[in-house]
Amino acid sequence: MTHSSDRRLTPCGVKMIETQRLVKTFGLKPVLRGIDFSVEYGEFVALVGPNGAGKTTFLRILATLSRPSMGEVRVAGHLLPAQATAVRRCLGVVTHQPLLYGDMTVDENLRFYGRMYGVRNLQQRIEDVLEMVGLMALRRDRVRQFSRGMQQRLSIGRAILHDPGILLFDEPYTGLDQEAAAMLDTLLRDVADRGRTVVMTSHDLTRVTDLADRVDILHKGEIAASVRRGEVDLAELPALYFSVTHA
Amino acid sequence: MPDATQSMEAIEQPAVIKRGSRFSGYLRAISAMVWKDLTAELRSRELLSAMLVFALLVILIFNFALELDIRTRETVTSGVLWVTFAFAGTLGLNRSMAVERDRGCLDGLLLVPVDRSALYFGKVLGNLIFMLIVEAIILPVYSLLYDVNLFHPGLMAVILLGSVGYVAVGTLLSTMAVQARTRDVLLPILLFPVVLPLLVAALKASNGFLQGFNMEEIWPWVYLLIAYDVIFIAVAFMVFDFVVEE
Numbered sequence: 065m066t067h068s069s070d071r072r073l074t075p076c077g078v079k080m081i082e083t084q085r086l087v088k089t090f091g092l093k094p095v096l097r098g099i100d101f102s103v104e105y106g107e108f109v110a111l112v113g114p115n116g117a118g119k120t121t122f123l124r125i126l127a128t129l130s131r132p133s134m135g136e137v138r139v140a141g142h143l144l145p146a147q148a149t150a151v152r153r154c155l156g157v158v159t160h161q162p163l164l165y166g167d168m169t170v171d172e173n174l175r176f177y178g179r180m181y182g183v184r185n186l187q188q189r190i191e192d193v194l195e196m197v198g199l200m201a202l203r204r205d206r207v208r209q210f211s212r213g214m215q216q217r218l219s220i221g222r223a224i225l226h227d228p229g230i231l232l233f234d235e236p237y238t239g240l241d242q243e244a245a246a247m248l249d250t251l252l253r254d255v256a257d258r259g260r261t262v263v264m265t266s267h268d269l270t271r272v273t274d275l276a277d278r279v280d281i282l283h284k285g286e287i288a289a290s291v292r293r294g295e296v297d298l299a300e301l302p303a304l305y306f307s308v309t310h311a
Numbered sequence: 312m313p314d315a316t317q318s319m320e321a322i323e324q325p326a327v328i329k330r331g332s333r334f335s336g337y338l339r340a341i342s343a344m345v346w347k348d349l350t351a352e353l354r355s356r357e358l359l360s361a362m363l364v365f366a367l368l369v370i371l372i373f374n375f376a377l378e379l380d381i382r383t384r385e386t387v388t389s390g391v392l393w394v395t396f397a398f399a400g401t402l403g404l405n406r407s408m409a410v411e412r413d414r415g416c417l418d419g420l421l422l423v424p425v426d427r428s429a430l431y432f433g434k435v436l437g438n439l440i441f442m443l444i445v446e447a448i449i450l451p452v453y454s455l456l457y458d459v460n461l462f463h464p465g466l467m468a469v470i471l472l473g474s475v476g477y478v479a480v481g482t483l484l485s486t487m488a489v490q491a492r493t494r495d496v497l498l499p500i501l502l503f504p505v506v507l508p509l510l511v512a513a514l515k516a517s518n519g520f521l522q523g524f525n526m527e528e529i530w531p532w533v534y535l536l537i538a539y540d541v542i543f544i545a546v547a548f549m550v551f552d553f554v555v556e557e
Binding site: 127153157176182227 | 325340343354355357410413414419423424426
């Protein structure tokens, strides 16, 4: 296993994300059914589950893009949705959509988001981020011309531009080929090694086993199982996953 | 082990983010939105060219459809102009919000830690600039085709007031429409009933200036335009947060 948790900042008991009895319904249909979930400072948590389990809905609530129907949600100590603006300052979000403007160049996209967040020394910060995601040479190219993998790398650059303490990744591997996925692995490890708290949803059990400190299995809107690195051999995760989701 | 208190402070206010007043952040977000819309349009030229070609076609069709004498031309001018502006404006508003929907950019905007009304005002200013550019090109073309002098300061003020109201309401409604499956047809259906008082007032005031009416006859329509602009900008400011909420 290539995991480098020794270089990562140790979780120190501070809950960066906490939900209690979180419920979300669309009309009469319940999507999340009373989720109790918490992530400590510096922890990398993966949420896995079949399609329709509620992973994206859960992440959208944490990202302040959707309101909970019931229950309590706190991110970085702030209550949602009442203190959403304060939460957004601490968050970087990567979804399977890049959230980038296709007609603008790499540089222009980062400049726009940098201005929106009020990033100081923006030019230098953009260069640092582009070096980190390996797109420095393409900074004057339009995003529309990029492959899916390159757009995803830039999307990570956009998400870390304001140096957020918490990162949310929603299915970041969707549509990536092997090479692009391996590159994303390296980027995610790099991001996690810088002491950020990370929550990632994914279908890919092998990848989350390599990256995460803890894997939670979400099934039918509930956390059906939670496996922490060291407590259980993560190699047994696929068997556990299938027993939970096919029970 | 990191100090939890220090870490929380760093998370609340990352070192790379400027410390300033909320108002300066608000203005910065508005200017960034306008800069982004202008930059994207400068590269693609999709929105302005579509609005402009459509507007030119409308006044050309009216020119051939209505073979009018000089006196009748003056009476129909305000109607033709506002129909042209309204239809071209709808096209622009639809396209402007479609850009935000493409690649999930609307979510990207909603993740930014600023009051969401800043996103609305930024979008309104961008749309207004595009609409005014189209109007600035259409007016001389119309003057040439119909042989009518349109360069009256009063008419210019009415066009500005009418455009502000139209874009203010249109931006709010296009934000609602873009989230629906039938977004392409939904905007005109939502927009035209709401902007009807604005279009009537703009049409009457424009007609008054073009036909040289007394100001006593024109002022009520201008007041209506101003009241409409103020009321709908205030309403949009209050409800935009709810409109973009999932």
